[in-house]
Amino acid sequence: MNYHAEIDVKLTLGIEAETKDDAIxxxxxxxxxxxxxxxxxxxxxxxxxNEEGEDEE
Numbered sequence: 001m002n003y004h005a006e007i008d009v010k011l012t013l014g015i016e017a018e019t020k021d022d023a024i025x026x027x028x029x030x031x032x033x034x035x036x037x038x039x040x041x042x043x044x045x046x047x048x049x050n051e052e053g054e055d056e057e
Contacts, residue, residue: 020048 013030017023027046035042 023048 013027015023015026017026024046031042031044034040
């Protein structure tokens with residue numbers, strides 16, 4: 001029997017980058033490697049948060 005599962009996951013990364021665009025590129029590359037290496041389909045939205053854990057505008 002085949003099963004299809006959708007799993008919601010919260011992933012927190014600490015990234016050093018000069019700009020948000022650089023950080024987004026790094027995250028995209030990391031998730032692409034996971035996708036290719038593990039054959040896991042990924043859909044994601046990136047939210048940047050400040051040190052207090054609040055979403056940035």
